Structure formats: structure tokens, C-alpha cells
Amino acid sequence: MRWIIKLDEGLARLSNLCGWVACVAMILMAANVFYDVVSRYAFNEVSIGMQEMEWHLYSVVFMLGVPYAMRTDGHVRVDVLYTKWTNKTKAWVNLIGALIFVIPFAYLIGIFGYDYTLDSYNLGESSGDPGGLSHRWIIKSVIPITAFFIAVAGLNMVTFALRVMSGEKSYEVEHSGGGLA
DSSP, X not given: OHHHHHHHHHHHHHHHHHHHHHHHHXXXXXXXXXXXXXXXHHHOOOOHXXXXXXXXXXXXXXXXXXXXXXXXXXXXXXXXXXXXXXXXXXXXXXXXXXXXXXXXXHHHHHHHHHHHHHHHHHHTOOOXXXXXXXXXXXXXXXXXXXXXXXXXXXXXXXXXXXHHHTTSOOOOBOTTTXXXX
């Protein structure tokens, strides 16, 4: 059982890393929007590249926020039923859900996202707008990267569920603002 604890904690660290990257991207996006608004309204300057960078950063925030939300149990589900269940029932639901839905779904996203990114790279895809960003494959590569981290978070759901089933952990939310106990 000790190896499951080590694996669970290592997987949790990877998901927390995703949350950290998403947080940094959110701060950069806010700074980018601030710069864009000031340059537009104070100096009457518009940068297509900076506007495109906004949605690139938003993509990183959203996509890398998903594995973190899965780790901290912040994702959407039918909580009306879930909150009334015992920890063992929750663990079984999360275990089965991760094995049947999350990990296979992440695999499909990874396969198709990789091809999508590779096509973009091979075509030398860039923005269609003058002054836009080149190397569009860079932002598209976030798709298969996110798929990997979603699979990691799914595996983390499995290891955490096993720890809950053993009685070592619970699904009670900590009072410090979220997360798993």
C-alpha cells in the first residue's frame, strides 16, 4: 500500500503543477489585457499579436486548469446525490468513472490532439491576420499536453479512491478553501 501513497502524492504534485501554470497564465493574461486596453485607449495603438496572445493564455488557463480541478475535486458533477453518499461509495464512483471515462477520454484527446498539432506544425500554420502570431502549433500542442495531464489526474483519482477505500483518506473538503483531505 505504501507504493500507492507515493504514487498518489506524485500524481497530485503533477496536477498541482498544472494549477500553478494555469495561475501564472491567468496573471499573464490579466497583464496582457491591461496592456491591450491601455495601449488602445490611451495611445490609440492596436496589436493583433497581443490580442491573439489573450486567447492563447486563456486556452492555457482553461486547459491546464482542468487537471487541477479534477485533483481538488472542483469539477462539475451531480453533487445532490454525491454529497449524501459514504466515502466508500464516492471512492467506487470515482474509481469506475476514472477508469471508464476520464482515462479513455484523455487518450482520445491525446491521439487526435497530437495529430492536430502535427498537422499545424507541418503546414507552418500561423495567424491569418497581419501582425498576428506565428507558430500556431505551439498553442495547439497544449491539447495533447493537457490530455496527458488529464490522464494523470484520472490515475490520481484511482489512487486516491484506493486510499479512501483503505480508510486512510476521505473525501471531506478541507476548511481552508477546498481540496481533498
